[in-house]
Amino acid sequence: MKTTMIMLFLALVSWGASAQHDHSSSGHSGSSHSNTAPKMKEEPRVIPSIKVKHSLLATSILDNYLALKDALVDDNSKKAASSGKMLFEALGKFDLSSQDASKQKELKEILDDAKENAEHISENGDKIDHQREHFELLGGDLKDMIVITGSDRTLYQLFCPMYNNNKGGKWLSASDKIKNPFYGSKMLKCGRVLVEISVK
Amino acid sequence: MKLVKRIGLAILIVLVGIQFISTRSNQSSEVPSTDFILTYKVPDEVGQTLHTSCYNCHSNNTNYPWYSHVQPVGWFLENHIKKGKAELNFNEFGSYSVRKQKSKLKSMASQIEQGEMPLPSYTLLHRDARLTPESKELLVDYLNALQDSLQ
Numbered sequence: 001m002k003t004t005m006i007m008l009f010l011a012l013v014s015w016g017a018s019a020q021h022d023h024s025s026s027g028h029s030g031s032s033h034s035n036t037a038p039k040m041k042e043e044p045r046v047i048p049s050i051k052v053k054h055s056l057l058a059t060s061i062l063d064n065y066l067a068l069k070d071a072l073v074d075d076n077s078k079k080a081a082s083s084g085k086m087l088f089e090a091l092g093k094f095d096l097s098s099q100d101a102s103k104q105k106e107l108k109e110i111l112d113d114a115k116e117n118a119e120h121i122s123e124n125g126d127k128i129d130h131q132r133e134h135f136e137l138l139g140g141d142l143k144d145m146i147v148i149t150g151s152d153r154t155l156y157q158l159f160c161p162m163y164n165n166n167k168g169g170k171w172l173s174a175s176d177k178i179k180n181p182f183y184g185s186k187m188l189k190c191g192r193v194l195v196e197i198s199v200k
Numbered sequence: 201m202k203l204v205k206r207i208g209l210a211i212l213i214v215l216v217g218i219q220f221i222s223t224r225s226n227q228s229s230e231v232p233s234t235d236f237i238l239t240y241k242v243p244d245e246v247g248q249t250l251h252t253s254c255y256n257c258h259s260n261n262t263n264y265p266w267y268s269h270v271q272p273v274g275w276f277l278e279n280h281i282k283k284g285k286a287e288l289n290f291n292e293f294g295s296y297s298v299r300k301q302k303s304k305l306k307s308m309a310s311q312i313e314q315g316e317m318p319l320p321s322y323t324l325l326h327r328d329a330r331l332t333p334e335s336k337e338l339l340v341d342y343l344n345a346l347q348d349s350l351q
Contacts, residue, residue, distance in 0.1 A: 109297035117303065133310055137303050 047176075049196040055150030057098060060090040062151065065142055066174055068121065072135055072181035073188070077128040084121030084131070087138075091115045094149075103148050110148075114141035132182050136164065139171040146197065154198045160191040170194060218271040223278040226285075228260040234294030235259075246342050250290065253318045253329040257284035259291045265325065298350055305347035309340045 068083035091114050096104050117134040124130045143157055156176045163169030163182040171181055178191040231238065237247045256262050262281055268274040288304055296304065311317040312331065323330045331339070 109299050113297070113299045113303050116300075133307070137306065141299070 047193050047196050049198060050147070051198055051200045052146050053150035054152065054199045056152050057094065058146055058149050059152050061087065061094065061142065061145070062153065062155075064090050065138065065172065068135065068138075069171060069173060069181045072128070072132060073179045073184055075128065075184035077131055078125050080128070080131050080135075081122050081125030084118045088115055088118035088122055091118060099149065107145065107148050110141050110145050114138055114145070117141065133164075135171070135181060136169040139169075142172060143170070143197070151197065151199055154196065156193050157195040157197065158191050159194040160187075162187070162190055172197075215271075219269070221271060223274045224262075224264050224268060225278065226260065226262040226281050227264075230260075232291055234292050236290040236293035239294035240346060243342070246338060249331070249335050249339060253331055253335075255290055256326075256329070257281050257322070258288045259285070260289070261291075267325070302347050302350050305343050305350070309343040309347070312336055312343075313340050 064083055064087035068080055068087055071077075071079035071083050091111055094111055096108055096111075099107055117138045120134040121131045121138075124134075139157070146155070153174055155172050155174060157170055158173055158176075158178060159168060159170050160180055160182050161168045169182050173179070176193050176196070178189055178193075180188050180190045183190060233239075236242065237250065242250070257280060264277075268277050288308070293301065293304070308317075313336070318326075318329050318331070
């Protein structure tokens, strides 16, 4: 009786251990008995990171951009239009003279392009696909903008490889959790982190 | 009855009167060096298609149709051209920043692809401005390739 109990105990323990092993290191069976080794293998990708200076100048622009992004994630074109309008106004208020003279020309081009894109978004409250096209362009503009002006928060540039006939589309978010603004509820999880933009 | 006649006459006088207020201001024989077709040495076929289907509202020179003489249709048209040029002017394309050019090229390709441009209300009376599936593809491919080539 005693030996039966011991054997049953051992069988259970070994079954448990092997089950756990299979679960955590599928594809690496037999390579290691350690529980920590497979965990390290799960994170082979290092997310590139760039650092920008700390600045409050872009705060209202980023606030409105992120509100616009959230509206598109929610498939809410009306709200996207109103956020687009506020973003347009915030972009117009940016004081170019606060920046290095050598950067003013490039920054003006960025702001002009961003304003045009924001304007299109605000004027197309009934065409969410059209809004999303301009939102994609906006993401590029604002990323280039904060490299020059600085940012008040950490941002992530995220990438959806399927958007725009598989050419891909990028956007900015304050979180590295994927909530796709190009597809909304149709494909909320499509995407990955491309770059982390942190503040010095 | 007399009142109706008077109102009718007044409307007629106004309608005749406004015919003398001409618009047709968007005309220029000069093609600046910043013109899209000159700047990018656009292939003939693409250039001709752009001329026929886009330049009337998106450049400094409009080939005015006969009905632009009829007011208030002509005014409506003029306002339309003004808006079109503000959005995109092929004659000034070369003066845009590269960033703006790339944005415009992307928008042009998608508007054509989706059949938003040329405007259906425009092609209704300008049958020659309609894009066949082949010319659509030609334009979209060209515009996308050009966008990718710009740095």
